[in-house]
Every structure is written in structure tokens, then in C-alpha cells.
Amino acid sequence: xxxxxxRNETLVTLIxxxxxxxTSLIDPNFLSLPTLFDLLRNGTVMSIFALGVLLxxxxxxxxxxxxxxxxxxxYVATKAMMMLGLGDSMMFxxxxxxxxxxxxxxxxxxxxxTLKLPTMIVTLGTMNAFQGFLLTFVGTTLITQVxxxxxxxxxxxxxxxxxxxxxxxSLPVAFLILVVLATVTGLLLNRTTLGxxxxxxxxxPESAERVGVxxxxxxxxxxxxxxxxxxxAGIVHGAMARVANPFDLVGLELSVIAAxxxxxxxxxxxxxxxxxxxxxxxxIVVINNSLITLxxxxxxxxxxxxxxxxxxxxxxxxxxxxxxxxAG
Amino acid sequence: xxxxxxxxxxxxxxxFAGVRALDNVSLTIxxxxxxxxxxxxxxxxxxxxxxxxxxxxxxxGSIEIGGHPYPHLHxxxxxxxxxxxxxxxxxxFPNLTVAENIAFNExxxxxxxxxxxRKVREVARGALAKVGVNVDLDARVEDLxxxxxxxxxxxxxxxxxxxxxxxxxxxxALTEHEVHALLDIIRRLKRDGISVLxxxxxxxxxxxxxxxxxxxxxxxxxxxxxxxxxxLASLSLHMLGRRLESHARNRGxxxxxxxxxxxxxxxxxxxxDVSFALHAGEVLGITGLLGSGRTELASALFGLxxxxxxxxxLGGQPVRIGSPREAIAHGLGYVPSDRLTEGxxxxxxxxxxxxxxSLDELSSxxxxxxxxxxxxxxxxxxxxxxxxxxxxxxVQSLSGGNQQRVVLARWLARAPRVLILNGPxxxxxxxxxxEIHDIIARLAxxxxxxxxxxxxxxxxxxxxxxxxVMQAGRVVEEVAGDTVDEDHLAARLAG
Numbered sequence: 001x002x003x004x005x006x007r008n009e010t011l012v013t014l015i016x017x018x019x020x021x022x023t024s025l026i027d028p029n030f031l032s033l034p035t036l037f038d039l040l041r042n043g044t045v046m047s048i049f050a051l052g053v054l055l056x057x058x059x060x061x062x063x064x065x066x067x068x069x070x071x072x073x074x075y076v077a078t079k080a081m082m083m084l085g086l087g088d089s090m091m092f093x094x095x096x097x098x099x100x101x102x103x104x105x106x107x108x109x110x111x112x113x114t115l116k117l118p119t120m121i122v123t124l125g126t127m128n129a130f131q132g133f134l135l136t137f138v139g140t141t142l143i144t145q146v147x148x149x150x151x152x153x154x155x156x157x158x159x160x161x162x163x164x165x166x167x168x169x170s171l172p173v174a175f176l177i178l179v180v181l182a183t184v185t186g187l188l189l190n191r192t193t194l195g196x197x198x199x200x201x202x203x204x205p206e207s208a209e210r211v212g213v214x215x216x217x218x219x220x221x222x223x224x225x226x227x228x229x230x231x232x233a234g235i236v237h238g239a240m241a242r243v244a245n246p247f248d249l250v251g252l253e254l255s256v257i258a259a260x261x262x263x264x265x266x267x268x269x270x271x272x273x274x275x276x277x278x279x280x281x282x283x284i285v286v287i288n289n290s291l292i293t294l295x296x297x298x299x300x301x302x303x304x305x306x307x308x309x310x311x312x313x314x315x316x317x318x319x320x321x322x323x324x325x326x327a328g
Numbered sequence: 329x330x331x332x333x334x335x336x337x338x339x340x341x342x343x344f345a346g347v348r349a350l351d352n353v354s355l356t357i358x359x360x361x362x363x364x365x366x367x368x369x370x371x372x373x374x375x376x377x378x379x380x381x382x383x384x385x386x387x388x389g390s391i392e393i394g395g396h397p398y399p400h401l402h403x404x405x406x407x408x409x410x411x412x413x414x415x416x417x418x419x420x421f422p423n424l425t426v427a428e429n430i431a432f433n434e435x436x437x438x439x440x441x442x443x444x445x446r447k448v449r450e451v452a453r454g455a456l457a458k459v460g461v462n463v464d465l466d467a468r469v470e471d472l473x474x475x476x477x478x479x480x481x482x483x484x485x486x487x488x489x490x491x492x493x494x495x496x497x498x499x500x501a502l503t504e505h506e507v508h509a510l511l512d513i514i515r516r517l518k519r520d521g522i523s524v525l526x527x528x529x530x531x532x533x534x535x536x537x538x539x540x541x542x543x544x545x546x547x548x549x550x551x552x553x554x555x556x557x558x559x560l561a562s563l564s565l566h567m568l569g570r571r572l573e574s575h576a577r578n579r580g581x582x583x584x585x586x587x588x589x590x591x592x593x594x595x596x597x598x599x600x601d602v603s604f605a606l607h608a609g610e611v612l613g614i615t616g617l618l619g620s621g622r623t624e625l626a627s628a629l630f631g632l633x634x635x636x637x638x639x640x641x642l643g644g645q646p647v648r649i650g651s652p653r654e655a656i657a658h659g660l661g662y663v664p665s666d667r668l669t670e671g672x673x674x675x676x677x678x679x680x681x682x683x684x685x686s687l688d689e690l691s692s693x694x695x696x697x698x699x700x701x702x703x704x705x706x707x708x709x710x711x712x713x714x715x716x717x718x719x720x721x722x723v724q725s726l727s728g729g730n731q732q733r734v735v736l737a738r739w740l741a742r743a744p745r746v747l748i749l750n751g752p753x754x755x756x757x758x759x760x761x762x763e764i765h766d767i768i769a770r771l772a773x774x775x776x777x778x779x780x781x782x783x784x785x786x787x788x789x790x791x792x793x794x795x796x797v798m799q800a801g802r803v804v805e806e807v808a809g810d811t812v813d814e815d816h817l818a819a820r821l822a823g
Binding site (some may be wrong): 067191197199203206269 | 420423424426436437438442
């Protein structure tokens with residue numbers, strides 16, 4: 001029982017519930033199927049990013065370049081498919097963007113794993129380099145006429161329902177991609193030797209090396225996986241918005257990292273769960289959405305998100321400090 | 329019947345950058361034998377263990393494990409041959425559970441791709457049963473005591489079919505009670521036919537457990553024989569290469585004026601009703617088991633976790649000590665037990681570490697007087713005989729005993745009237761230990777009041793004029809240092 005309450009997940013769940021209760025008291029329409037679908041739709045891309053961030057944080061690193069990778073993969077894949085006339089299949093678009101992301105991730109991995117440079121410095125550098133390269137050599141114009149595959153993807157719905165008052169609500173198929181990726185990532189982290197090696201590396205790098213974890217190989221995997229996830233997130237984002245904007249996504253990375261940290265991952269590495277991560281994203285998305293519903297200026301989002309990070313990460317740390325003091 | 333030989337090292341030599349770390353050292357360990365590798369810091373113990381583990385390659389000499397020669401022993405080969413080393417930091421994963429820590433190596437080396445959690449727990453439970461200790465399988469290792477972390481590390485080693493477990497200074501962070509539990513575990517391992525290489529410089533433990541003693545000094549083997557052929561004096565002679573003089577305190581001498589008095593001091597559940605007085609020139613010992621409140625009392629005196637009941641009087645005047653700053657202003661100094669995490673700035677230079685608490689006195693109008701800083705550093709490096717070629721080197725380049733001197737120097741530079749030393753010789757070798765006791769005696773003779781907190785009973789007895797025994801947060805006995813022996817004190821500790 002005490003263990004349950006010592007977890008970040010519990011705290012975030014409680015805040016989430018409290019927020020939903022308050023919002024639904026003010027706006028009775030809040031607790032409804034349309035709202036739920038809205039939230040799921042709006043949270044899809046951020047959640048895919050968060051899966052990658054969870055992996056990096058668990059391994060003891062940090063990645064600031066994933067949004068730049070996503071924008072790069074989305075824009076380059078879209079533009080190439082247009083030029084080559086290969087845009088009929090969304091599946092192809094996803095694999096294409098994922099592959100571009102994976103390659104860019106490998107560039108991060110080379111600097112981090114092979115050259116042993118600090119992850120924050122490397123990804124701060126590559127974030128700027130990837131975005132600069134994209135804008136300088138690939139293009140700066142919006143592509144509003146995205147390929148057919150992406151357009152039909154944005155119109156394909158997983159569920160389509162009609163509410164009693166006649167409005168049609170629907171959940172896009174993009175959500176299914178999140179479900180698949182989350183399941184794969186969860187299994188990877190909890191059920192495979194590779195996944196446990198990632199946590200081991202994040203918890204105690206020297207020990208991991210000593211007991212025979214192939215540290216460099218694990219790092220290559222982590223950054224390649226994050227790159228691929230980011231590529232997929234990028235193209236899904238572009239498809240759902242039906243526009244490929246090279247200026248998009250970059251700038252979002254700190255919010256995503258914040259959501260993952262809120263869910264229990266630690267910047268010092270070795271901690272974080274899939275469930276907590278998704279909860280963290282859910283909380284941020286719910287807040288952003290309900291503030292709009294309640295008519296509160298969107299600048300308040302930042303204030304609230306900031307306070308939540310302070311509370312969500314500060315409270316467990318404070319409790320741990322109290323516990324050690326009591327134990328003496 | 330001679331025991332079967334498990335490990336045989338012949339004529340091992342190893343140099344680092346021209347410095348001889350090991351010079352023609354041979355070592356044999358029989359099956360189920362408990363061998364002690366003794367020696368001061370820097371004598372080559374760690375190098376020899378690393379060679380045995382395949383981490384370092386010797387320049388010359390041969391290695392035989394279980395009858396097989398290993399001309400180029402690789403770490404993986406060493407593990408396969410049954411060699412397990414438990415390093416001082418245990419190489420555990422603080423963020424993972426006990427079960428996973430124990431089973432992780434086996435999981436890796438079996439090359440299984442997937443984790444079966446039921447199997448992990450089963451394996452871990454089995455390994456802990458072999459050690460004979462119960463630890464919560466689901467606890468995170470970061471929440472365990474040092475002793476339990478050690479148990480986890482031993483259990484993990486056993487899972488790798490260990491035939492020889494080498495333990496590097498396994499008792500340096502354990503309390504008296506935990507040391508006994510560890511020695512029991514080692515005896516149990518022996519019964520199962522597992523050999524143990526016990527690396528230590530604590531003489532009493534060596535005699536309590538070891539069958540054979542090998543002593544290294546400056547990279548050479550200077551003694552090798554059954555434990556019964558050694559006694560305390562001969563062993564320390566071999567380790568040091570010189571005789572340790574006995575530094576009995578000049579007891580019974582008149583002490584000076586009263587410096588510090590506690591009147592029914594207490595804090596929360598940690599300790600209560602602690603009263604005593606400390607005089608100039610006196611060394612007061614406070615001992616007790618972990619959790620007896622000894623460390624909490626020291627933290628309260630120094631304002632780290634201020635007391636909430638009772639009074640503190642300095643020179644007869646009641647004072648409030650609510651923070652370390654106030655304590656320092658009142659002339660108190662505190663050397664914490666864990667100098668690595670609480671006391672020293674490891675990557676910083678020796679000089680900076682000494683000068684850091686005196687910066688206010690060494691500056692005028694907020695600007696540091698470099699020459700005076702230099703003078704202060706040189707003065708204390710000389711007075712406390714810190715062995716370093718250069719005070720600009722980082723503190724982490726020093727051995728444990730010398731690091732402890734740096735912490736001492738820092739406080740002495742402020743000329744405190746009362747100095748509180750918590751575990752002053754934890755992780756320090758025999759030679760340095762005697763010298764630190766010497767320094768304590770010298771300081772007291774110069775009129776300082778000193779409080780030594782320790783669960784190292786021989787140390788308390790050697791260094792202190794008066795001893796307070798704490799139990800469950802209260803002082804249960806006060807004795808003069810020359811009227812008790814170790815057995816009596818040990819019995820009082822356990823209650």
C-alpha cells in the first residue's frame with residue numbers, strides 16, 4: 001500500500017481525476033465520448049514521441065533532437081513521395097519516414113555510443129543540424145497537397161459513432177498505430193533482456209559494463225529506435241494535419257520530456273514505466289484541452305504545466321527525503 | 329589430506345607506467361579454503377584480484393584455475409571458470425529490484441532474449457536461500473542497507489557457479505553486528521565447497537575467519553602461512569614493515585574548563601534525554617549500533633538536523649544551533665562518516681578542499697588573499713602529513729587515510745574548540761589509523777575538546793578518555809576508557 005502511494009503514477013492519476021472532476025463540474029459536456037475521442041486524437045503523436053523519450057531516459061540519456069528528426073522525416077518523405085509518385089500507400093509512407101528517422105537516430109548513436117560524447121550535447125547539436133539541413137537544402141515551403149495515401153489515412157476512422165444528439169464522433173486509425181507501438185515498446189522494456197539491459201545501463205553504467213551488457217550496442221539500439229519512432233510520429237502528424245510543414249514540431253520536445261518525467265521517469269536514468277509515461281501525456285493533453293473548453297487563455301497552459309512538473313516531480317522527491325530522515 | 333587446489337597463481341608481476349605494482353607474487357587457494365589477502369592500501373591487493381578476474385593481464389607469471397592453465401585469462405573466461413569478484417561498490421543496479429539484480433547476470437550469460445519474471449524470482453529466491461538470508465525480492469536495491477546489498481551481490485555471484493569468491497574490503501561499511509552476519513555467510517560458503525579470498529586490513533576479522541594469510545607489501549609477498557602462525561603483532565609488523573607503537577592516551581590527566589554541555593537533548597524518535605559535558609583536552613567516545621542514535625546526535629549537535637528538545641551550552645552559555653553555519657560560528661567542527669558523499673569535493677584539488685571552509689577568514693572585502701590560502705594549505709599538508717607530491721592534485725587521487733586527513737585539515741584550519749569525528753577511520757588502513765589516533769591525541773593535548781563517534785570498539789578504546797554507550801536513542805552507560813575491555817563494551821552495545 002505504501003509502495004502504491006510512493007509511485008508517481010498514483011499521484012498523476014489522482015491529479016488527472018481531480019482535473020476531470022473540476023472541469024466536468026463547470027462544463028457538464030466534458031465527460032462524454034466526443035471529449036474522449038478528441039483527447040485520444042490529440043494525444044496520439046505526443047504519445048508516440050513519449051515512448052521514445054521513455055526509452056532514452058531509461059537508458060540514462062536524453063534526446064533533444066527527436067522533434068527535429070520527426071520534422072525532417074515527415075517533410076523529406078512527403079516531398080520525395082510527391083516527386084517520385086509513390087504516395088499511394090500510407091504503409092509505405094510510414095516505413096519510409098521511419099527509415100529516415102532511424103538513419104538520423106544512428107547519427108546520434110555514432111556520436112553517443114562510438115565517440116562517447118554526452119547525450120545532451122550531441123542531441124542539442126543534431127537537433128539544430130537536422131533542422132538547419134532540412135530548411136537549407138530540402139525546402140521551406142509548406143506542402144499542402146500531401147500524397148493520396150496520407151490523405152486517405154486521415155479520413156480512415158477506427159470507430160465512427162453517432163451520439164443521441166446527432167453529432168458524429170470518430171477515432172482516427174492513427175490511434176491504432178499508437179496502440180501497436182506502445183505494446184511493442186512495453187514488451188520490449190519489460191519482457192526482453194535488451195529492455196532490462198536498457199534499465200540496467202541507466203541505473204549503473206559501470207556495473208552494466210562489468211556484468212557484460214554490450215553498452216555501445218544498447219545505445220545504438222536506443223537512439224535508432226527513438227529515431228524510427230520519431231519518423232513515424234512525424235509522418236502520422238503530417239497525415240492527420242494533411243500538410244507537411246518543415247517548421248512544425250520542433251519546439252515541442254521539452255513538453256514531451258516534461259510529460260514523461262511527470263509520469264515517473266527520471267532525468268538521472270534507470271526509471272520510468274510505459275503506464276506512467278502514457279499517464280503523463282494524458283495529463284498534459286487533458287489540461288491543454290480542458291483549458292480551451294473552459295475558455296481560459298492558452299498561455300495558462302504553460303503556467304499549469306510548469307506547476308504540475310514542480311509538484312509531480314517535487315513531491316515524490318520530498319517524500320523520499322522525509323523517509324530517509326525518519327529512517328535516520 | 330591436502331585440499332584440492334582451486335586457484336594457483338605463480339610468479340605474477342605487473343607494472344604500470346614503470347611502477348612495479350606486483351613483483352613475483354604467488355598465491356594458491358584450496359577448494360573450500362578461506363584465504364586472507366592482507367596489506368595496506370597500495371600494497372598491490374587490488375591489482376592481484378584484477379589479474380585473477382582477468383581484468384588486468386600480468387606482465388609475467390602463470391594462472392591456473394581448477395587445474396587448467398589460462399595463458400591469456402579474459403574476464404569472461406574467469407567467470408566461466410568460477411571466479412567471482414565482489415567489488416566494494418558491489419556493481420549492483422540501484423534502480424532494479426533485488427530479484428532482478430540477482431538473476432540479471434545469469435539472464436545475460438544464458439543469451440535468452442526474453443525475460444520470464446516467474447523464473448527470475450525463483451532463481452533469486454534459490455540463490456538467497458544458499459546465502460541463508462532473507463531479503464525482500466521486490467525491494468529496490470537502492471532502498472537496502474549496505475549489508476543487504478552485499479548479500480544480494482553474494483547471491484548473484486553464487487548463481488554464476490562461483491568456485492572462488494573474492495571480496496574486496498567487504499566489511500568496511502558494515503557495523504559490528506553485520507560483520508558477524510557476513511562471517512557466518514562466509515563459513516556457510518566454505519561448507520558448500522566454495523573458496524573465499526578475503527581482502528582486508530582489519531586484523532580482528534582476519535583472525536576470526538581466515539585459515540591462511542597472505543600478506544603483500546609494496547607489491548611483494550612478505551608472508552604466507554596458516555593463520556595460526558600469526559598473531560596481531562606479527563601480522564601488523566608484516567603489513568607495515570615496522571612496529572606499531574602503542575598510543576595509549578595519557579589518561580587520568582586533569583582536563584581543562586568545560587567547553588560543551590548537553591542537557592536532556594532530544595530529537596523526534598531518534599534520541600532523547602542525552603546529557604553530558606565535554607572538557608578542554610578530553611576525548612569523549614560515543615558508541616552504539618547503527619540506529620542507536622549516535623549519528624543523529626552528531627547531526628543535531630552540528631545543526632544538520634537540529635534538536636527539538638533540551639539545551640546545548642557552550643562555555644556555560646545556552647546556545648541555539650539551527651544550522652551548520654551557526655555551529656561553525658560557535659566553534660564546532662564536524663567530520664562526517666561518509667567523507668566521500670558528505671565531506672569532500674572529490675574531483676577538486678587537495679588544496680581547495682582544505683581551504684574551502686576558511687575562505688571567509690582568508691579574504692578581505694570579498695577578495696581572496698591567494699598567498700595566505702597557499703600558506704594555510706602548505707601548513708596543514710605538512711602538519712597532518714598528507715602524502716601527496718602536489719596539493720593541486722584532485723582529492724580522489726589519495727588513499728582513504730590521506731583523504732581523511734584532508735577532511736581533518738579543513739576543520740583544523742578553522743581552529744574549532746570542539747571537533748566531532750564520526751567514524752574517523754572507516755575505510756582507512758592500519759598504519760593511517762594509528763596516525764589519525766595520534767593526531768586526535770595531539771589535538772586534545774593542545775586543549776581541543778573532541779567527540780569520537782564510532783562502532784569500531786578497539787578504536788573507541790584506544791582513542792577515548794570516556795565512553796558513552798547509546799542504545800535505542802538513549803545513553804545507557806558511561807565508562808572511563810581504561811576501566812572496560814572490548815567484550816564488556818560489545819555486550820553493552822547489543823543490550
